[in-house]
Amino acid sequence: MNQTDPAAQELPSAYSPKAVEDKWYSLWESCGLFTPQRTDAPPYTIVIPPPNVTGILHMGHALNNTIQDILIRWKRMAGAPALWVPGTDHAGIATQNVVEKKLAREKKTRFDLGREKFVEEVWRWKKEYGSTIVRQLRKLGSSCDWSRERFTMDEGLSRAVRHAFVRLYEDGLIYQGHRIINWCPRCQTALSDEEAPYQEVEGKLYYYHYLSKDPATGALVKDEKIIIATTRPETMLGDTALAVNPKDRRYKKLEGKEIYLPLQDRRLAFIKDPLIDPKFGTGIVKVTPAHDPNDFVMGERHRLASINVLHPDARVNENGAPYQGLDRFEARKRILADLKEKGLFVKEEPHRHKVPHCYRCHTVVEPYLSKQWFVRMKPLAEKALQAQEEKRIRFYPQRWTKVYLHWLNNIQDWCISRQIWWGHQIPVWFCGSCQKPYASVTDLTSCPSCHGADLKQDPDVLDTWFSSWLWPFSTLGWPDDTADLKYFYPTSALATAQEIIFFWVARMIMAGLYFMKEVPFRDVYIHGTVRTDSGQKMSKSLGNAIDPLELISEIGADALRFSIVMLTASGQDAYLSKEKFELGRNFTNKIWNAARFSFSNLKDFRALQPGFLPPLKGLGVVDRWIVSRLEHVIREVDGALAAYRFNDAASALYHFFWHDFCDWYLELSKPVFYGEDRPAKEKTSAVLLFVLETYLRLLHPFMPFLAEELWQKLRAYYRDTQSMPESILTAAWPGFERKKVSAPAEFEMGLMQQAIGGIRDLRAKLNIPPAKPIEAVVRVADPGLLEKIGRFDAAIRHLARLESLSIVTEFERRPTHLSNVFKEMEIFVRVEGVVDLAAERARILKKIEEVSKLLDQLAHRLSNADFISRAPEEVVEKERARQTELQKILGDLKDNLALFESVR
């Protein structure tokens, strides 16, 4: 990429991201930098949680994709062929709703168009608007391999869906059955249990009488003994029995009585079932097998008839005469009124309860008896449980493992058919002559058994998640055994929100194990939900959302990325407000200005190539200190990323740059740059360049644009740029080098900072004008520190604006050479020997002793055969992990000790 003339580097004093971001993104993309090559090295793979084609980028996406991009850019720099597979989800119901709404504006319904035309219409919509979110992901800086972009209804994935279906069908894991399912009367389709979440509503519990036959007259009369309680009176039209608990003695006398349904005067059965809770309501329950899951179970058990009383749109059907044609809630009102009129109504009570709602349109879902396709989940779940036991998948934070296991252990069969038109049509054909169903990967035109041509494909489509659960391998070419699939599967990490652990994560694991015989990913990172600062879930419909794109145009993608990562503690929900993003905006500007300052002082300095650093021994304490601090940051960032602690990594980057590099190192470099000592200038220039260049590489995964912009400008300061990668994107990730850590330099620097802080504090307290030079006395606690702090004489005088500085120990009297002017306010600053080097050394020795002792204990325990065989596996493994951890710590401590001794 282009070389920059240092003379031309007159940069504006405020960072403006606009000019920078689009330029670099299109360059990266056009140079193919997001597309990894398959090599011998182990790859690093992430598949994107495919956003809905109807989606527009919200803060949740911003967080989710920033995290993935950080991981991918980090691993790419670390040398792995890093693949991030992007794509979108066809989002069956959601997309169909959008297009139906559009039709409604033209006063049309999908039925006016017919299935074929309607699906064409949705495709047209997809072509026009479906790439919105994909463009927006680019704005965020997501370094996806767009050459591998997929859509859950593209040709390849449709083929994968059919293969998966047929395979499960042939293995007997897919079946069709009459069941009570969740039915959305507005979308007019079945929903899976996960798609019908319970929401608490303020409802009512209605009490009323049923009828029995008067033994004398034979007439149907109100039975004083029979009162039931229900929240949905309208379902009584489908009642076929009353039920009590077998242990409930109160209702013994009801046995043998002829019981009738009010309003319709239909005869009902009387049953006993343990499902009934005697304590709820009156202990008598109306049984409606066609409209309640529990009642359905009882109905099967007691061979009751089931009467469906609702049309698919939740209007009462012919079985519910005389209420036929009424909407379910209207029917409820009328039925209650009629019960009152007949004197059967007893009372109503307020009743808070939870009712399932459609997750797309929030309509109250109706339990509805219908014929649907199901996947038998038990066998799939067993494999997933086993994989978890073998620790082939890890959740971060760990606590989600439990949530996931609980779901697997209580798994229900998955209703996969939907009565909508947009989606993968179920690949089953029914033969008109022999009536048999056939599942097939290719379209059937004649019956495989009777060869008749009267075939009809099942009209339903599959649940959207039936295509997304194949995503980690279908996007890589499955069912074909492609080179991509061989190389990149299983993927490395999945980053997603907690809301879709069941919908998606768990099912992907099951599908991966079933179809690929291998887990789809090793690590699952579950991040929090983005909320407003008052705790509401951020959503467009609530009107409380911060639009990430607007924010990007104001402060830039880098600032957004950095803020959101810094503000989101690992796995916790993020409470955001617009002001909070100033954090990142200010930081980008700080980096920009620090770079400006560096450029103007480096002037015509040239290092041979990046990574050049003068010999450590020849460097002063300040230089060794900043290099040492940088090493700490490298280690912290690396460790934090490996543990999915992104906010830790971000704060390490933030703190180092702002409070070490800018506040101290750059300030201390000023006297050097403004002075005349040429060798000193050379050294400081070299160190400054080294630190800046290394830091930009560390920063790149978090702030890709700014890092690239500044890194490219650094090219001007090297003589050999041939060896420099074209883009920071492919530059090497900084590696931790223990030999660059200098505990003594950090210690001495700490002394200096303490002295300067003390003087500044006194200055402020005594109201001495900042520009006024003063004389100060620094008193140190330990005579051994006298010489150490004396080395900083010039620096302290510079940063604390002193005219003169005396350093004394506690035992000396105060010096007499202070001028008369300041006699009355002579400044005393006491520098506590934070710890003396000797004390620090002693501390390390003690720690080594402690750790060694612990290690001995552990080794002893782990060599005990009894312990190994008896203790739970987890405990043993934990102890082993602790052992390696402690060994690492011991190594570090010993290195540190060696350092102390080498410096003395």
Added chain:
RNA sequence: GGGCGAAUAGCUCAGUUGGUUAGAGCGCUUCCCUUACAAGGAAGAGGUCUGAGGUUCGAAUCCUCAUUCGCCCACCA
């Protein structure tokens, strides 16, 4: 009804297997437009770490109980 998370500075939150003086951002107070940055610099105030017990040489951290929020799961009609 089960399960999970949270309670730390005025606000929003960090605090990684228990360890010197509990941190950050924002806000606040004082001073400073000092030749990178006022989107900045220097200094400062502000904390009985929700409460009560317990374990320990040592607890914000571990255990028990309580209180208050939030989330998830479940067939209470």
